[in-house]
Amino acid sequence: MKKHIKITSLVSLVSIILAMLVMSCKKDETPPPMPLPAGSENTETEFQGNVIIVGAGAAGLAAAKKLEEEGVSYQILEATDKLGGRIQKDETFADFPIDLGAEWIHEDKSILNYLINQPGNEPYVETILYQPMNVKEVVGNNISQISNQDMVDYYADYITEYKFKSTTWYDFINENFAQQVEQNIIYNSKVTIIDYTGNQVVLTTENGIEYQVDKVILTVSLGVLRSNAITFIPSLPAKKIAAIEDVEYLSGFKLFMKFSNQFYPDVITCETSSGEKTFYDVAYGKESQDHVLGLLSTGISAEEYYLLANSDSIVNAVIQELDGYFNGLASQNYLGSYIYEDWGQQTYTQGTWTSDFQAASQDLIAPLDDKVYFAGESYSTHGIIPIQGFYIIRGSVQSAILSAYEAVDSLLE
Numbered sequence: 001m002k003k004h005i006k007i008t009s010l011v012s013l014v015s016i017i018l019a020m021l022v023m024s025c026k027k028d029e030t031p032p033p034m035p036l037p038a039g040s041e042n043t044e045t046e047f048q049g050n051v052i053i054v055g056a057g058a059a060g061l062a063a064a065k066k067l068e069e070e071g072v073s074y075q076i077l078e079a080t081d082k083l084g085g086r087i088q089k090d091e092t093f094a095d096f097p098i099d100l101g102a103e104w105i106h107e108d109k110s111i112l113n114y115l116i117n118q119p120g121n122e123p124y125v126e127t128i129l130y131q132p133m134n135v136k137e138v139v140g141n142n143i144s145q146i147s148n149q150d151m152v153d154y155y156a157d158y159i160t161e162y163k164f165k166s167t168t169w170y171d172f173i174n175e176n177f178a179q180q181v182e183q184n185i186i187y188n189s190k191v192t193i194i195d196y197t198g199n200q201v202v203l204t205t206e207n208g209i210e211y212q213v214d215k216v217i218l219t220v221s222l223g224v225l226r227s228n229a230i231t232f233i234p235s236l237p238a239k240k241i242a243a244i245e246d247v248e249y250l251s252g253f254k255l256f257m258k259f260s261n262q263f264y265p266d267v268i269t270c271e272t273s274s275g276e277k278t279f280y281d282v283a284y285g286k287e288s289q290d291h292v293l294g295l296l297s298t299g300i301s302a303e304e305y306y307l308l309a310n311s312d313s314i315v316n317a318v319i320q321e322l323d324g325y326f327n328g329l330a331s332q333n334y335l336g337s338y339i340y341e342d343w344g345q346q347t348y349t350q351g352t353w354t355s356d357f358q359a360a361s362q363d364l365i366a367p368l369d370d371k372v373y374f375a376g377e378s379y380s381t382h383g384i385i386p387i388q389g390f391y392i393i394r395g396s397v398q399s400a401i402l403s404a405y406e407a408v409d410s411l412l413e
Ligand SMILES: Cc1cc2nc3c(=O)[nH]c(=O)nc-3n(C[C@H](O)[C@H](O)[C@H](O)COP(=O)(O)OP(=O)(O)OC[C@H]3O[C@@H](n4cnc5c(N)ncnc54)[C@H](O)[C@@H]3O)c2cc1C
Pocket: 001, 002, 054, 055, 056, 057, 058, 059, 060, 077, 078, 079, 080, 083, 084, 085, 086, 087, 100, 101, 102, 103, 104, 105, 106, 189, 190, 191, 192, 219, 220, 221, 224, 229, 230, 253, 254, 343, 348, 349, 351, 352, 353, 375, 376, 377, 378, 395, 396, 397, 398, 400
């Protein structure tokens, strides 16, 4: 959920960024067909070397698929035992699959075809237009209803958003990227050293294995880079370090709680001084008999919840809070089960997404000596510049994928 593109935060309608986006993002109902993503033409490459991709999230998998199509030799080193990075799903909690990380399609649904170089606007997978009308706002201790007219006005002016109907972002990434490249993923391979001193780059993993390659595409999150989990030899240029520090990349988590009844509206957006705090009906538009309320908390609200002892204490505090807004209905209806997905404190993520939505600076994107290239959601060069009426905004799945295509293009140049 993005502060500037989510219904939950639209309702505050006050931020300058939001106002600018509202003005600049207005677009026709039916978008024209999209051009092919940069570099999606299947060109012959003269590059004969080998490549290591660090990270098997959306960016790493998209880079791999593109290299596969180009006939370039590559491997993916992934620190964990699973692919997807910040795109994960749970299929057991409710009668529909739940996106534990990325959940919304922050564009028209036809962006899905664009990402996989397919013609037409209608994706092969069913989606839901996400325009909830029953929205409440919490300011201080007061909860109030946003009027229907305000919501109608909002949707008339704002960029469109969708969700997957009975599938997830994970399924989309898995079907369209991972399945073609999974054979080249080496799991449980945390890269700890990247030495780009010589003609070739030497990567060392935590388990002591060395890989010597011509080029590297590094897709770890800004949080991981800031944590100094990877030692660069020589160290990163000062401009690069400054650019990494400059980006807003907030901590945060998602919490999913199951209730016996839906006592809550589609969305409750809470005023906060940084990041966002939003409760939302996770089953909105899905075919479900379950009542799952989600909480997306980033920035200051997450930091406050982190002060509590553990996830049980966080859930208790959240239920109490909801009881305050809904006269005790939260504890009366709570079924006692929850999922707590803490992206802020996960070693290999160390945060949620890039939340300053400008295009990435050249200092951030610049490769190291034409040997180590950077890709991932923070590196999108598109900012909010329209592509045929679409907006590729940093911090999204599409910015991760498109930045990977760009990194491969510049690596092969
Ligand atoms: C709670 C939450 C909600 C979100 N909601 C949305 C949404 O609704 N819509 C949307 O479009 N986007 C959303 N996003 C953002 C979206 O998930 C990301 O932009 C995208 O998934 C990032 O992909 P990536 O490949 O750049 O990075 P990642 O997914 O972080 O992939 C990096 C990979 O590198 C691995 N790695 C890390 N360190 C090492 C190492 N040292 N060695 C080897 N491997 C390593 C990691 O394990 C990971 O697999 C959300 C994110 C979060 C956390």
